[in-house]
Each structure stands twice: as C-alpha cells, then as structure tokens.
Amino acid sequence: MSVDPKPARPSTAGQPGRSAEQIRKDIEVQRLQLGTNVEALRGKVTEVTDWRRQVEDHKQQLIIGAAAVGFLIGIKLMRGRRRRKRGY
Numbered sequence: 001m002s003v004d005p006k007p008a009r010p011s012t013a014g015q016p017g018r019s020a021e022q023i024r025k026d027i028e029v030q031r032l033q034l035g036t037n038v039e040a041l042r043g044k045v046t047e048v049t050d051w052r053r054q055v056e057d058h059k060q061q062l063i064i065g066a067a068a069v070g071f072l073i074g075i076k077l078m079r080g081r082r083r084r085k086r087g088y
Helices: 020-049 053-057 059-086
Strands: none
Touching: 053 059
C-alpha cells in the first residue's frame, strides 16, 4: 500500500477573478482530498504499528537476533565465571 505524498490537484489558488462559487468548489475539493489522505495515512499507520504482523513477517530475523543475543550473554557469563575461579 503506497501513499502518494503529493497527489495531483487543481491549481486554482490565487487566480484573480474567481467567483465565490469557484472558491467554494475549490474548498470542497480540498476537503475531499484531505479526507482521502487522512484515511490512507490511517491505514498505513495501522499496518506499520501492527506488531503481530511485523513479528510474523520478520520471524526468521527475530530468531537469529535472539540466538545472537543469547550467545553473547552466554559468553559474558562464562568469562565472569572464569575470572571468579582465577581470583581476578
């Protein structure tokens, strides 16, 4: 799901001689686009912050990371035991 950061919109801002009705139409178009953009953003935020889906999508990386951290903690603990046995 990709969201276009700057969707195409009519460039009527600042045009001289616009009637009140044209300005109202432009405001309504902007409101509709804003609503669409907010909904798209809400969907993207929901997708990115769904930690269960992130875990499912990156399960292998998480397992590898957990194994590496466990290995490093094991090394640290073993070095601490050796130092205590030697009296350091």
